[in-house]
Amino acid sequence: MTEKERLLKALRGESIDRTPVICPGGMMTTANREIMIQTNCRWPAVHRDAKKMAALSIAMHEETGIENLGIPFCMTVEAEAFGGEVEDGDEITTPSIVNYPLKSVEHWRDLKELNPYKDGRLPTILECIGILSQKMPDVPVPGNLVGPLSLATSLIDATILFKVLRREPENVHGLLRFLTDNSIRYGEALINSGADLIVISDPSATGEILGPELFEEFVLHYLNMMICRMHMLGKPVIVHICGNVSSIYKPLNELDSECISVDSVVNMKEVRHAIPGKKLMGNVSTLLLQNGRENNVRKVSKTLLNFGVDILAPACGLSAKTPVRHIKAMTEAAKSV
Amino acid sequence: MQADKQDILNRLAQAVINMDITRANEIAAEVIRCKIDPYEAIMDGLAKGMDKVNELFENEEYFVPEILLCADAMYAGIEVLRPYLPKEGTWNKKKVVIGVVKGDTHDIGKNLVKIMLDNAGFEMHDLGRNVPYAKFIDTAGELKADLVCLSTLMTTTMDGMQVVIEDLKKAGITSSVMVGGGPISPGFAKNIGADGYAKNVAVAVKVAKSLFQDVHLPLTFKTPEFVSVRKNRGGVR
Numbered sequence: 001m002t003e004k005e006r007l008l009k010a011l012r013g014e015s016i017d018r019t020p021v022i023c024p025g026g027m028m029t030t031a032n033r034e035i036m037i038q039t040n041c042r043w044p045a046v047h048r049d050a051k052k053m054a055a056l057s058i059a060m061h062e063e064t065g066i067e068n069l070g071i072p073f074c075m076t077v078e079a080e081a082f083g084g085e086v087e088d089g090d091e092i093t094t095p096s097i098v099n100y101p102l103k104s105v106e107h108w109r110d111l112k113e114l115n116p117y118k119d120g121r122l123p124t125i126l127e128c129i130g131i132l133s134q135k136m137p138d139v140p141v142p143g144n145l146v147g148p149l150s151l152a153t154s155l156i157d158a159t160i161l162f163k164v165l166r167r168e169p170e171n172v173h174g175l176l177r178f179l180t181d182n183s184i185r186y187g188e189a190l191i192n193s194g195a196d197l198i199v200i201s202d203p204s205a206t207g208e209i210l211g212p213e214l215f216e217e218f219v220l221h222y223l224n225m226m227i228c229r230m231h232m233l234g235k236p237v238i239v240h241i242c243g244n245v246s247s248i249y250k251p252l253n254e255l256d257s258e259c260i261s262v263d264s265v266v267n268m269k270e271v272r273h274a275i276p277g278k279k280l281m282g283n284v285s286t287l288l289l290q291n292g293r294e295n296n297v298r299k300v301s302k303t304l305l306n307f308g309v310d311i312l313a314p315a316c317g318l319s320a321k322t323p324v325r326h327i328k329a330m331t332e333a334a335k336s337v
Numbered sequence: 338m339q340a341d342k343q344d345i346l347n348r349l350a351q352a353v354i355n356m357d358i359t360r361a362n363e364i365a366a367e368v369i370r371c372k373i374d375p376y377e378a379i380m381d382g383l384a385k386g387m388d389k390v391n392e393l394f395e396n397e398e399y400f401v402p403e404i405l406l407c408a409d410a411m412y413a414g415i416e417v418l419r420p421y422l423p424k425e426g427t428w429n430k431k432k433v434v435i436g437v438v439k440g441d442t443h444d445i446g447k448n449l450v451k452i453m454l455d456n457a458g459f460e461m462h463d464l465g466r467n468v469p470y471a472k473f474i475d476t477a478g479e480l481k482a483d484l485v486c487l488s489t490l491m492t493t494t495m496d497g498m499q500v501v502i503e504d505l506k507k508a509g510i511t512s513s514v515m516v517g518g519g520p521i522s523p524g525f526a527k528n529i530g531a532d533g534y535a536k537n538v539a540v541a542v543k544v545a546k547s548l549f550q551d552v553h554l555p556l557t558f559k560t561p562e563f564v565s566v567r568k569n570r571g572g573v574r
Contacts, residue, residue, distance in 0.1 A: 087467070093440035093494060098467055158445045162402040163409065166356070203490075209445065211400035242519065247397055263519075287495075287520055291528075316520065321496060 002138035003067040004196060010310055011197065011236040011258045011279060019305055021312040021334035022281075023327075025057065025070025026144025027201035028240060028261075029094055029317030034324050035059050036091065043320065044088035047073060047095055050127035057132065061139060064324055065331030068140045069132045072125055075146050075201060078186060079154035081120030082111055092320040102156040105164050108175035111155070114182040116189035126193040133194025143195030145187050147202030147239070148179040148222040155179075158204060165214055172218060180222045184229045191233050198230045200257070201240040207248035216251045227256045238281060242316070249274035264288075264315035268307055279310035284330055286314050290322045294329045301333035342373055346382040349414060353386030354393075356406035358413045365417035375418035383414045387456045395539045401445060404538075408452045431549060434476050434512070435486040436464030438501060440494035446518055447488040449538040457542045459484070473501045474508050482512045484545060487531075489518040499529040506530075513548045517541060 001009075007020045023030040036042040041056035057069045074095040080086045085099035102108065116122045132141045146154070152161055152175055165172055187198055205219040227237045240261035245252060252260060252275050259279035262271060266283055284300055285292075304312055312334045318327070345367055352360035361383070368378040390407040393399040399407070435451050437444045444466035455461045462480060464472055477485050485505065487498045498516050505512060515533035516526050526534035533548050535541035 089440055092496065096440060096467060153445075159405060159448050162445065163405045165402045166406060204445075209401040211397070211403075214400065214402060247400075287522055287525060291525065319496070 004138050004140040007067065007140045007311070008196065008236065011238070013258075013279070018337045019309065019312055019334050020067050021065070021301075021331045022068040022140070022142075023066050023070050023314050023318060024068060024142040024144060024199040024238065024240075024261075026072060026142075026199060027075040027146065027203055027317055028070065028144075028199070028314065029073050029320075030060055030066060030070030031056060031073045031320055032060060032064070032318065032322060032324055032327070033092055033320045035063050036320070038063075043073065043091050043093075044095065047088055048121060048124060050124045050131060053124070053128045054131040054135070057128075058136060061136070064327040065335065066327065067331070068142060069136060070142065070144075071128050071132070072121070072144065075144075075150075075203075076154065077121045077125055078114070078146050078151055078183065081114055081116075081122050081186075082155055082182075084154055094317070097154045100154070100156050105156060105161065105168060105171045105175055108171065108178055111178065114186060116186045122186060122189070126189055129190055129193040129195055133196070140196045141194060142197050142199045142238075143187060143190030143193075143235075145183050145190075145198060145200045145226065147200050147205055147219065148176045148183060148226075149219050150202045150204040151179050151183065152176065153204040162209070165210075165218060169217070176218060176222050180225050184226055187226065187230055188233065191230070191235055195235070197236045197238065198226075199238045199240065199261075200226060203240075203242040206241060206243035207245050208243040210248075212248050212251060215248045220251045220254060224254075224256045231256070238311075240281075245271065246274075253277065259310065261311075261313060262315070266315075268304065268309060272308075281311035281313050282309060283315035284313070286316045286318055286322070289314060289326050289330065290319045292326070294326055297326050297329040298333050301330045305334060305337055341371065345371060345373060346378065346385070349378060349382030350386030350389065352414070353383055353407050353410045354389055356403060356410055358410045361410040361414040362417055365414040368418065369421055375421045378418055379415060383411045384456055387411050391453065391539060391542075401449065404449060404452070408456075411456070430458060430460040431483040432462065432480050433459045433484045433486060433545070434462045434464065434473060434480065434482045435488070436468035436473060437466040437488050437490075438473075438494055438497035439467055439469050440497060444488070446490065446538065447486075450486060450488065450517065450535070450541045453538060453542050454486075454545055457546065459545065470497060470500050470504060474504050474510065477505060477510050477512045478508060482510075484515060484548065485512045486515045486517070486541075486545075488516070489520065495520055495525065498531070502530045515541070515544060515548065 006016050009016045039059045041052040046052045057071050076086045076095045079097050083101035084097045086095050087098045088095045230237050237257040238259040239257040242263050244265050261281035262283050264285035349364045437447050489495050513532040516531040517535035523534045533544045535544045
């Protein structure tokens, strides 16, 4: 069974020989400084170079045993394509948005429709996905998208956005509909370029920040629109939600993705009970992966596997300083079952 | 009259809880008309409402958007009352420098902590998000800050916190440091040499106050010493 077959079967609920272990890329950053130095594919240059990006993610797959190819190494590509100013960071810091294109939500109509083959770094990502899917046909390549509300917080100051959720809901819905349509178009392009599945990360759309009512109104519906289109193209979807999800169990039951990926604060047993219909992915603490002992990483991974997590994965993006042997301790735990 | 005053203060608190800027404005104007001490109106009206909001947040009845709107209502009320307050006193408000370390542009948590500490009587200096390490050191040094608050939401940037703490020490700056944010744990905070760790917004105020426990300077709007200092200075009546 190839790594690609195993992951896709796991997501479809078909029988597999063992649990896959992945780190999807995008917000769930999958890169490491040791390997950057080894391959001479270093941040920040890699972020704008499809070939180096591909080389670094292949090396990550080979050196750490992570069973996918995870690009890009940040969650700024869509926001940048919409006109957000990005600072590329350094050897260990991911790119980030430093200047928002929107000063108020009502100006969302000034945003230009995305052309995934032209705008910002989107063509670079598509090119990289193409290289990876051709070079490594047996390894799954996720297409990474940012959820509409989180994307909105990269286009406008989050404080402003969160205030208008209640004050100007119609403008917010206008913005979110626009972003959803455009992200769907980018998602289609990712799939056309060779992505095997779609991972949507929605770090700002957490139950902790929004609570159940606003999550239902401003997150659930738009995620489902994206998921629906990806399903029509025959690709499974994983949604990553940050923070504690206990306040949004009810709306999460209505999420149409095959799988939910959760943060390290989340108790998997409770989630399984509260959201019985979903595959669960997670949730090895990235703090533990970076600073803990190898043995503890192994133990936590084993506990998750014994519990029956459907996909073993870090709970968040990996710090570039995470030692390779710690990541290996996690991947080997899955492979030794 | 007494009942009226209590009623006005209650309505002021309620306007904050209801996220109602217009009402907060109106009632604050009523405070002035009825010649109620504006400080009392802030302390026993607006700030009290915000305390209740914090409680609702802890109980997961309110979430981040609600807190932001409540804070707006509180600040709207304060703006109306501000011209009627006596000039800044010489009391020693604790100076706090707050920011999100370089590489991270998420600042919603930082903004909430700022609002809460402000409400608790700290003097806040906000450096914003994606702040270069040196900026923390320079500002803390210039202001002789009592506390530096560092926030991050990403595993990838939490190492920057350690750099800031080390550089503060190297520069001989004795400010306490409080850290918080998604990926941070108490163990991590201790390891990098932080004095305080705030698990979330709701506990940030408690932690910040606890760092200055042995100091007897009035720290909050609500301490009786502070009230009497203001009253001895004449108030507005």
